[in-house]
Amino acid sequence: MDALHYFAMSWLSPELLALTALGTFLGIYVGAIPGLSVTMAVSILISFTFSWDVNYALCLMVGVYMGGVYGGSRTAILLNIPGAPSAIATALDGYPLAKKGLAGEAIGLSTVMSVVGGFVGIIVLAIAAPPISEFAITFQPRDYMLLGILGIMLVGSLSGSSLARGIFAGALGLLIGTVGLDPMTAEERFTFGVVELWDGINPVAVMIGMFGISEALHQLHHMNKAVVKQKISRIIPKWSDVKKYMPLSLQTSFIGVIVGALPGTGGDIAALMAYDHAKRVTKNPKVPFGEGAKEGLIAPEAANNAAVGGAYIPMLTLGIPGDAVTAVFIGALFIHGLNPGPLLLIEQPHMFWFTVGNLTLANIFVLIFGLTGIRLFSKIVECPKGVLIPLIFLLSIVGAYAINNAITDIWWMLAFGVFGYFMRLYGFPVGPVILGVILSSLTDENWRRAILTERGSVSDLFINMLQSPLSAVLFSVIVLILVSKTPIWKKVFKPKIKS
Amino acid sequence: MSSHPPLVQTRKPGESSFCFLLVMGSLYLFWQAYKISGFSELSSPGAFPLAASATMVLASCIVFINTLKRPAAEGVRFVYHCFPPIVATIMALILIYSVVLESLGFILSSFAFLFITIQFLYRRSVLTTLSITLLALVVVYTVFRLVFQVVLPEGIVPEREILSSIKSLWR
Numbered sequence: 001m002d003a004l005h006y007f008a009m010s011w012l013s014p015e016l017l018a019l020t021a022l023g024t025f026l027g028i029y030v031g032a033i034p035g036l037s038v039t040m041a042v043s044i045l046i047s048f049t050f051s052w053d054v055n056y057a058l059c060l061m062v063g064v065y066m067g068g069v070y071g072g073s074r075t076a077i078l079l080n081i082p083g084a085p086s087a088i089a090t091a092l093d094g095y096p097l098a099k100k101g102l103a104g105e106a107i108g109l110s111t112v113m114s115v116v117g118g119f120v121g122i123i124v125l126a127i128a129a130p131p132i133s134e135f136a137i138t139f140q141p142r143d144y145m146l147l148g149i150l151g152i153m154l155v156g157s158l159s160g161s162s163l164a165r166g167i168f169a170g171a172l173g174l175l176i177g178t179v180g181l182d183p184m185t186a187e188e189r190f191t192f193g194v195v196e197l198w199d200g201i202n203p204v205a206v207m208i209g210m211f212g213i214s215e216a217l218h219q220l221h222h223m224n225k226a227v228v229k230q231k232i233s234r235i236i237p238k239w240s241d242v243k244k245y246m247p248l249s250l251q252t253s254f255i256g257v258i259v260g261a262l263p264g265t266g267g268d269i270a271a272l273m274a275y276d277h278a279k280r281v282t283k284n285p286k287v288p289f290g291e292g293a294k295e296g297l298i299a300p301e302a303a304n305n306a307a308v309g310g311a312y313i314p315m316l317t318l319g320i321p322g323d324a325v326t327a328v329f330i331g332a333l334f335i336h337g338l339n340p341g342p343l344l345l346i347e348q349p350h351m352f353w354f355t356v357g358n359l360t361l362a363n364i365f366v367l368i369f370g371l372t373g374i375r376l377f378s379k380i381v382e383c384p385k386g387v388l389i390p391l392i393f394l395l396s397i398v399g400a401y402a403i404n405n406a407i408t409d410i411w412w413m414l415a416f417g418v419f420g421y422f423m424r425l426y427g428f429p430v431g432p433v434i435l436g437v438i439l440s441s442l443t444d445e446n447w448r449r450a451i452l453t454e455r456g457s458v459s460d461l462f463i464n465m466l467q468s469p470l471s472a473v474l475f476s477v478i479v480l481i482l483v484s485k486t487p488i489w490k491k492v493f494k495p496k497i498k499s
Numbered sequence: 500m501s502s503h504p505p506l507v508q509t510r511k512p513g514e515s516s517f518c519f520l521l522v523m524g525s526l527y528l529f530w531q532a533y534k535i536s537g538f539s540e541l542s543s544p545g546a547f548p549l550a551a552s553a554t555m556v557l558a559s560c561i562v563f564i565n566t567l568k569r570p571a572a573e574g575v576r577f578v579y580h581c582f583p584p585i586v587a588t589i590m591a592l593i594l595i596y597s598v599v600l601e602s603l604g605f606i607l608s609s610f611a612f613l614f615i616t617i618q619f620l621y622r623r624s625v626l627t628t629l630s631i632t633l634l635a636l637v638v639v640y641t642v643f644r645l646v647f648q649v650v651l652p653e654g655i656v657p658e659r660e661i662l663s664s665i666k667s668l669w670r
Contacts, residue, residue, distance in 0.1 A: 386621025
């Protein structure tokens with residue numbers, strides 16, 4: 001009964017309800033603007049909410065977090081500029097839908113599926129937080145490495161018609177991710193003696209350049225083409241569509257929760273893995289992936305919102321942040337005199353149930369604000385190209401600058417924008433570059449930790465990998481995916497499957 | 500479409516040079532990766548970059564050879580179809596904008612950039628361009644500078660003084 005009381009606390013208090021609504025509304029727009037990250041917004045909020053009552057502060061921050069993760073999809077769909085790294089996979093099929101005049105439907109569907117994902121994350125947090133967090137901490141470096149490899153294999157899905165070009169782009173991304181001081185030994189890697197490169201190249205600068213700038217430069221080829229009118233008569237998705245995509249949405253939501261619960265991974269990796277999963281399980285999509293497949297839109301959206309609930313699991317139960325935003329949340333809780341970790345559930349269970357209730361409320365606000373602002377948002381793409389393209393450039397440049405208040409990020413963003421322009425021109429996919437950048441440190445660091453644990457012996461690494469049930473499962477999945485790509489598999493099994 | 504650009508069966512002008520540059524760039528990066536810690540240990544800081552750059556070398560070589568095998572596209576010129584003057588002009592404008600952003604400041608440089616590019620691409624009356632530019636600038640400035648407190652380059656405009664004098668008026 002106490003749990004229910006604390007769960008409903010933010011629902012029944014008008015102030016808490018209003019603060020959650022305000023936070024969610026702000027979060028959606030923070031998430032939608034490239035360069036403004038949820039982490040940054042939550043950090044700013046800490047600076048002026050530290051004197052508030054903890055519940056008030058949490059309501060605002062939870063709303064921003066939930067809204068921000070969802071908001072990234074808006075600009076990804078409308079302008080091909082993911083507002084946040086977690087919306088990268090959304091752009092792959094969301095933007096082609098907007099180009100066909102279906103932005104309204106795409107945003108409507110992504111909103112509903114984001115909310116479904118959000119609820120799955122919250123339900124898992126509420127009923128299975130302790131076992132999931134115990135499972136998450138059993139992950140060894142080799143398991144993280146295998147997870148990274150599993151993600152890298154997504155290159156196959158993002159490569160389009162030329163696998164070699166996709167592999168090149170993916171490897172380039174992995175290499176970009178290694179630039180800077182090595183986090184384990186502080187050795188310089190690809191810094192060329194430039195101090196500004198010690199911190200590496202910001203993935204957001206790469207993302208804005210490769211997606212936003214290169215796409216806007218490409219649009220200059222088609223200045224005379226008429227602007228596509230957006231069909232916004234239908235915003236709330238058809239019930240048949242919701243029913244049809246629900247199983248996929250639930251599957252990818254669970255992927256999102258698990259990946260979100262792993263310390264060091266977040267919504268971006270969850271969304272990419274969900275996209276890959278959707279591509280594998282959807283045998284005959286109505287529209288091919290990458291050209292506006294709805295499956296490719298809903299899978300990452302459900303997963304990245306489910307990852308929010310997932311990220312809270314290790315934070316509330318172990319005191320370990322699931323991602324960058326929950327790391328900031330831990331700081332906020334400390335400021336308010338709370339100690340997130342195993343004792344929180346025992347000593348202050350009300351905080352746990354208050355957070356669960358507040359997350360649920362914020363998720364409902366995502367649905368409300370998500371479905372009401374679509375008409376206005378969709379108008380953005382109907383703006384004449386002569387006005388829209390300069391605005392995209394301005395937003396990209398200011399967004400890149402806002403990451404670290406550094407002009408260097410603008411240079412990187414522009415360099416990747418121009419390079420991305422030529423890559424697109426000559427048939428190279430840009431998606432794998434971003435994939436590589438995101439997965440680089442996860443794979444690199446954990447490969448090295450894993451091999452160091454085995455004192456440099458690759459054979460020992462393999463033996464231990466096969467002896468651990470978790471590693472063995474992950475390894476088998478990788479092998480199975482690799483084998484399924486070989487010509488022998490296609491020759492032997494595909495005809496059987498068809499018959 | 501966004502992620503999978505269609506691979507045409509003919510070779511575009513400049514494509515073989517681009518692919519050749521990728522091979523050379525990959526080889527250079529491989530050399531740089533080797534310089535980190537050589538082929539010393541699998542757990543060395545250079546191991547992962549070496550593997551990634553070696554993959555780049557291999558993949559770029561395959562792409563280069565495949566590109567050379569394809570026939571060149573007829574009637575397609577680099578300056579018209581691949582790098583038209585409009586793209587080159589806009590790239591130059593962005594470059595100038597980025598260079599002067601810090602010295603001139605956000606407000607002046609962004610105003611000039613927006614005004615010139617909108618006038619160049621949209622081709623409407625000066626008054627229309629001016630109104631769009633001002634509106635866009637006010638929105639971006641309000642969101643980034645005033646709401647989210649992002650410190651944008653001040654340059655020659657004494658923004659902070661102006662903002663504090665406006666604030667003092669309210670007080």
